[in-house]
Amino acid sequence: xxxxxxVIVKVKRRASPKEDSRWEEFALPWRPSMNVIICLRDIAENxxxxxxxxxxxxxYDSNCLEEVCGSCAMVINGKARMACSALVDQLEQPIxxxxxxxxxxxxDLTVDRQFMFESLKRVKAWIPIDGTYNLGEGPxxxxxxxxxxxxxxxxITCGNCLEVCPQVNENNNFMGAAIFSQVRLFxxxxxxxxxAKERIQAVMGHGGIEDCANAQNCVKACPKExxxxxxxxxxxxxxxxxxxxxxxxx
Amino acid sequence: MRQxxxxxxxxxxxxxxxxxxxxxxxVPVELFSIVPVKRSHSVCAQGxxxxxxxxxxxxxxxxxxxxxxxxxxxxxANQPLVKRMCEAxxxxxxxxxxxxxxxxxxxxxxxxxRRFGGTLYHRTAFAGATTGQQLLYALxxxxxxxxxxxxxxKREGWTFLSAVIDDAGIGRGICAMDLRxxxxxxxxxxxxxxxTGGIGAIFGRSTNSVVCTGSAxxxxxxxxxxxxxxxxxxxxxxxxxxxxxxxxxxxSARGEGGRVWVPRNPSEKRAPKSIPxxxxxxxxxxxxxKYGNLVPRDIATRAxxxxxxxxxxxxxxxxxxxxxxTHIPRDVLDRKLEGILEIYEKFLGVDPREEPMKVFPxxxxxxxxxxxxxxDQATNVPGIYAAGECEYQYHGANRLGANSLVSCIFxxxxxxxxxxxxARSLEKGADAIEANVFSxxxxxxxxxxxxxxxxxxxxxxxxxxxxxxxxxxxxxTVTRINKNLESADAKIKELxxxxxxxxxxxRTRWSNQTLTFARELGNMLILARVITVGAxxxxxxxxxxxxxxxxxxxxxxWLKTTRAKWVxxxxxxxxxxxxxxxxxxxxxxxxxxx
Numbered sequence: 079x080x081x082x083x084x085v086i087v088k089v090k091r092r093a094s095p096k097e098d099s100r101w102e103e104f105a106l107p108w109r110p111s112m113n114v115i116i117c118l119r120d121i122a123e124n125x126x127x128x129x130x131x132x133x134x135x136x137x138y139d140s141n142c143l144e145e146v147c148g149s150c151a152m153v154i155n156g157k158a159r160m161a162c163s164a165l166v167d168q169l170e171q172p173i174x175x176x177x178x179x180x181x182x183x184x185x186d187l188t189v190d191r192q193f194m195f196e197s198l199k200r201v202k203a204w205i206p207i208d209g210t211y212n213l214g215e216g217p218x219x220x221x222x223x224x225x226x227x228x229x230x231x232x233x234i235t236c237g238n239c240l241e242v243c244p245q246v247n248e249n250n251n252f253m254g255a256a257i258f259s260q261v262r263l264f265x266x267x268x269x270x271x272x273x274a275k276e277r278i279q280a281v282m283g284h285g286g287i288e289d290c291a292n293a294q295n296c297v298k299a300c301p302k303e304x305x306x307x308x309x310x311x312x313x314x315x316x317x318x319x320x321x322x323x324x325x326x327x328x
Numbered sequence: 329m330r331q332x333x334x335x336x337x338x339x340x341x342x343x344x345x346x347x348x349x350x351x352x353x354x355v356p357v358e359l360f361s362i363v364p365v366k367r368s369h370s371v372c373a374q375g376x377x378x379x380x381x382x383x384x385x386x387x388x389x390x391x392x393x394x395x396x397x398x399x400x401x402x403x404x405a406n407q408p409l410v411k412r413m414c415e416a417x418x419x420x421x422x423x424x425x426x427x428x429x430x431x432x433x434x435x436x437x438x439x440x441x442r443r444f445g446g447t448l449y450h451r452t453a454f455a456g457a458t459t460g461q462q463l464l465y466a467l468x469x470x471x472x473x474x475x476x477x478x479x480x481x482k483r484e485g486w487t488f489l490s491a492v493i494d495d496a497g498i499g500r501g502i503c504a505m506d507l508r509x510x511x512x513x514x515x516x517x518x519x520x521x522x523x524t525g526g527i528g529a530i531f532g533r534s535t536n537s538v539v540c541t542g543s544a545x546x547x548x549x550x551x552x553x554x555x556x557x558x559x560x561x562x563x564x565x566x567x568x569x570x571x572x573x574x575x576x577x578x579x580s581a582r583g584e585g586g587r588v589w590v591p592r593n594p595s596e597k598r599a600p601k602s603i604p605x606x607x608x609x610x611x612x613x614x615x616x617x618k619y620g621n622l623v624p625r626d627i628a629t630r631a632x633x634x635x636x637x638x639x640x641x642x643x644x645x646x647x648x649x650x651x652x653x654t655h656i657p658r659d660v661l662d663r664k665l666e667g668i669l670e671i672y673e674k675f676l677g678v679d680p681r682e683e684p685m686k687v688f689p690x691x692x693x694x695x696x697x698x699x700x701x702x703x704d705q706a707t708n709v710p711g712i713y714a715a716g717e718c719e720y721q722y723h724g725a726n727r728l729g730a731n732s733l734v735s736c737i738f739x740x741x742x743x744x745x746x747x748x749x750x751a752r753s754l755e756k757g758a759d760a761i762e763a764n765v766f767s768x769x770x771x772x773x774x775x776x777x778x779x780x781x782x783x784x785x786x787x788x789x790x791x792x793x794x795x796x797x798x799x800x801x802x803x804x805t806v807t808r809i810n811k812n813l814e815s816a817d818a819k820i821k822e823l824x825x826x827x828x829x830x831x832x833x834x835r836t837r838w839s840n841q842t843l844t845f846a847r848e849l850g851n852m853l854i855l856a857r858v859i860t861v862g863a864x865x866x867x868x869x870x871x872x873x874x875x876x877x878x879x880x881x882x883x884x885x886w887l888k889t890t891r892a893k894w895v896x897x898x899x900x901x902x903x904x905x906x907x908x909x910x911x912x913x914x915x916x917x918x919x920x921x922x
Contacts, residue, residue: 123790135841137839141367141539142371143572147537148367165677204428207426216422219437220433221432231462267428
């Protein structure tokens with residue numbers, strides 16, 4: 079009789095923000111094409127640790143399971159990534175699963191990423207249309223401009239770029255590469271460009287673009303391969319331009 | 329004048345559009361969502377959004393879009409609102425364009441359009457192969473702007489439990505639960521718009537996101553909101569099988585020239601690329617010469633099932649066929665389809681630009697949903713509106729690809745102002761309703777939670793859910809046979825009995841996902857029965873509803889809408905006529921031009 083192949087998973091648990099973290103280890107039956115989400119579901123169906131101790135299902139965020147909603151970001155074997163696309167057969171065991179560290183933990187692997195959505199408000203990450211009534215077509219846009227904008231607009235606000243950024247820490251409110259990349263996206267649009275100055279003003283000051291220390295970790299951590307360092311450089315350039323010549327153009 | 333208040337439940341495309349319209353009317357709106365709205369399931373829509381802009385000079389018109397939609401839906405949709413939607417579609421595209429959606433462009437800087445299933449026109453605007461994501465983000469950004477300017481209050485991380493309905497049978501708000509503190513609370517509103525999306529979880533695995541459980545629709549159904557055409561479930565022909573999810577491979581792959589085939593020889597051993605053209609069976613092109621790979625989804629799905637289960641021609645004897653884009657130039661693939669090809673590559677480790685993809689049909693969409701009137705998205709309960717996939721109005725017996733995004737935005741855009749108008753017309757607003765109406769609903773919900781948390785049973789909710797999914801997928805999707813539907817219904821009833829004995833492995837009151845899931849599961853079981861019983865009773869074949877024992881569409885007996893009601897804690901089916909005032913029904917066939 080051959081022993082069934084197992085997947086060994088270690089999960090960093092935390093019952094609530096008021097309590098301390100602890101590790102639990104699980105042994106799950108291996109199947110082909112498993113990902114980390116399937117591991118967490120297995121645990122939910124049979125919440126028993128490797129030592130045979132009854133425990134509770136692991137709390138975690140997930141939704142689309144195809145890396146387009148941004149929910150299931152976590153630290154897997156030390157790397158910030160999406161759990162749905164983390165395939166078990168490509169991971170070294172035991173698989174260590176932890177919550178993101180740059181956001182407040184809610185429970186187990188769920189964290190509160192509201193900071194990112196607040197930052198999107200701060201930088202006015204939208205096109206200010208007059209209203210939803212019929213005003214005809216939008217501006218014409220060259221295909222090459224669309225091809226530059228589209229990859230930026232695929233940002234899923236997962237927070238992995240903040241997780242790996244040394245400038246995002248307790249002493250600094252650095253908004254993170256994703257936000258500056260959105261500013262670049264909206265400043266690039268013909269209508270958005272009319273309000274570029276407001277956005278650039280919003281990226282200056284506390285937590286703004288000048289806090290980027292150019293570690294370049296963000297671009298490597300981005301699951302959507304967004305050219306984040308290009309965006310940071312571009313917004314830095316726009317900010318300098320506005321700081322130096324802003325008074326000239328009023 | 330009294331200032332009314334509106335609640336929107338669900339922050340996908342329909343919910344966001346409704347929210348924007350209410351905010352524009354100057355009425356305070358509170359938006360509830362389980363997930364941050366930017367993570368809603370609309371992000372999963374891939375291929376595009378339909379509008380007859382005729383930008384390829386083919387003579388396309390909204391009237392043709394309307395005809396394709398009605399014909400594609402096998403004449404089950406009420407026609408007037410569908411007509412209005414098709415007429416509004418070009419304006420919706422313009423609006424999205426103004427909001428900054430990164431639609432693909434032509435060399436002239438205009439929006440590019442591609443072909444999709446069930447039409448012969450280039451009618452589908454697209455942003456790569458992540459159109460839903462791009463559209464959702466555009467509306468999310470507009471809502472964020474309204475939020476920062478104080479017109480919208482978001483409550484993300486709350487799940488809807490039930491409507492608050494007063495003794496006169498009027499909706500006065502909702503009861504919801506904070507997913508962190510597990511606090512149950514009621515919220516008063518003069519009107520509530522439900523945009524709670526799909527029901528994929530009832531089928532276990534589907535192309536839907538985790539939150540698409542249909543729980544909200546089921547809860548409303550049990551409170552007296554009727555549910556229409558539940559038996560019409562769309563199974564998408566091309567998805568990648570997976571244990572956690574069946575990941576969609578968009579129809580746009582075929583719209584851009586992708587071809588579906590199997591080896592003619594069932595014991596074929598060669599790699600797909602080395603099989604010569606003559607030994608490949610392009611069955612859709614052969615069986616449906618006019619539409620080829622772009623037949624509607626119900627037709628393509630049944631053809632694939634026939635190839636696999638009757639002709640025994642599935643690849644290597646398995647339930648799979650090839651979806652082949654390897655003949656399309658790489659730069660075209662990267663410009664127009666990158667998002668979906670990336671999914672295939674990431675989850676299977678195979679580059680679909682080099683190797684044909686292996687796909688199989690998967691539950692994808694519900695045409696049925698909450699009953700709404702033919703005017704303004706109002707349900708049969710005053711003060712309760714519905715828009716988006718959670719309602720039944722636009723797609724008849726089968727939805728055409730790229731019509732869902734347009735129906736979400738159109739329906740949401742209609743529901744917002746309708747709810748405002750209704751709320752303003754009320755003599756007595758929700759704030760004047762006696763407190764008891766709210767407190768009794770909260771008590772009812774608290775008691776349900778307490779019972780689940782404290783009971784000591786022997787059943788696991790996930791196990792019951794998996795069994796439900798297996799029953800539904802096997803018997804209530806592509807091929808429906810009455811004796812199997814009967815046994816499926818009996819099995820669901822058994823699961824309901826077992827559900828009463830579930831044991832939660834988490835009894836805490838902080839971010840307890842097990843409790844939330846158990847609440848959803850109870851609702852899923854009831855909606856599963858609505859679907860199954862509806863399918864059992866409808867003895868004909870129409871659109872996605874196919875019964876080999878009743879292979880023809882039967883307009884004499886069945887050109888009618890199924891309208892399920894909850895009476896004495898059980899499902900009662902009633903029927904009402906379909907509004908066919910615009911296009912008289914005619915036979916639906918895709919082997920020749922219509």
